[in-house]
Amino acid sequence: MQVSQERMQIDSLHENWKAICKVKELFKGGYHNGVWLADQRGYSVGSGYNWVRHMEQKVGWAKLIWNPRVLPKHSFLCWLVFRNALNVKDKLCRIGICTDDRCCICDADTETISHLIMHCRYSRQVIHKVCSWLYIPTPGGNAIIWIGRRKWRPVQKGICLAAVMAVYFHVWQQRNLARIEGKLMRPMILVYQIQQIVKSKVHQLDLSTVSVRDREWLTLVGLS
Ligand SMILES: [Zn+2]
Numbered sequence: 664m665q666v667s668q669e670r671m672q673i674d675s676l677h678e679n680w681k682a683i684c685k686v687k688e689l690f691k692g693g694y695h696n697g698v699w700l701a702d703q704r705g706y707s708v709g710s711g712y713n714w715v716r717h718m719e720q721k722v723g724w725a726k727l728i729w730n731p732r733v734l735p736k737h738s739f740l741c742w743l744v745f746r747n748a749l750n751v752k753d754k755l756c757r758i759g760i761c762t763d764d765r766c767c768i769c770d771a772d773t774e775t776i777s778h779l780i781m782h783c784r785y786s787r788q789v790i791h792k793v794c795s796w797l798y799i800p801t802p803g804g805n806a807i808i809w810i811g812r813r814k815w816r817p818v819q820k821g822i823c824l825a826a827v828m829a830v831y832f833h834v835w836q837q838r839n840l841a842r843i844e845g846k847l848m849r850p851m852i853l854v855y856q857i858q859q860i861v862k863s864k865v866h867q868l869d870l871s872t873v874s875v876r877d878r879e880w881l882t883l884v885g886l887s
Contacts, residue, residue: 671759689715727811728828732821732864737828740835741807749776749835767842768834779834781805786834788850793826793857797884806830818868818877822886825864829857862886 693700693714702710724745728738743749752774756764766774768785794801802809806827833853841847865886881887
C-alpha cells in the first residue's frame with residue numbers, strides 16, 4: 664500500500680513537471696530575439712494571459728455558460744463539464760487513482776461526464792422534473808446546447824439555462840456526497856432547491872423591463 668502511494672505521488676510529480684515544461688515551450692513562441700512580442704513594455708502576467716487566450720479557438724457554448732442569470736459557481740462547474748475536466752471515476756481509473764469505475768449514484772454504468780449529466784437515471788429524473796416545471800421538453804442530450812439552439816426570448820432562455828446548470832451542479836454535489844458519505848438526496852428535494860435558486864435569480868429581474876410574453880411565461884411557471 665505504502666509503495667503504491669509513493670508510486671502515485673511520483674507519477675503525479677512527473678505529470679506536473681511535464682505540464683510546467685509544456686507551458687515553458689508554449690511561451691517561447693511569444694518571444695522573438697529575446698523580446699516579448701505581445702507588449703512593448705515587456706512580459707507581464709496580464710499580457711501573457713491575453714496572448715495565450717487569443718490562441719484559443721472561440722467556442723459557441725461560452726456565451727451560454729457565462730450567462731448573467733446563472734450563478735458563477737454553476738457556470739464554473741459547467742465550464743469544467745465542457746472542458747471534460749471533472750474528475751469522474753472513468754478518468755480516475757485511467758490514471759490509476761481508483762479501480763472501480765461504476766457511477767457513484769446509480770452503480771449501473773461507467774461513471775463518465777456524459778453519463779452523469781445525460782444518462783444517469785438520477786440526473787434524468789431531476790432534469791425531467793425541472794423541465795416539466797418550466798414547460799419545456801426534456802432534452803435527450805446536453806440540455807445546455809439544446810436550450811442554446813432554441814429561438815426563445817433572452818429572459819426565458821436565461822432562466823432555463825440557470826435551471827439546467829443548477830441541475831448539473833447539484834447532481835455533481837450529490838455524486839460527491841454519494842461517494843464520500845454513501846448518501847443521496849431524493850430527486851424531488853433537489854428539484855425544490857433548484858427552484859428556490861432560480862426564483863432568487865428572477866427576483867433580481869426588473870420586471871418593468873420584461874416583455875409581456877416573458878411575464879406571462881414567468882407567471883405560468885410560478886416565478887412571478
Ligand atoms: Zn449513474
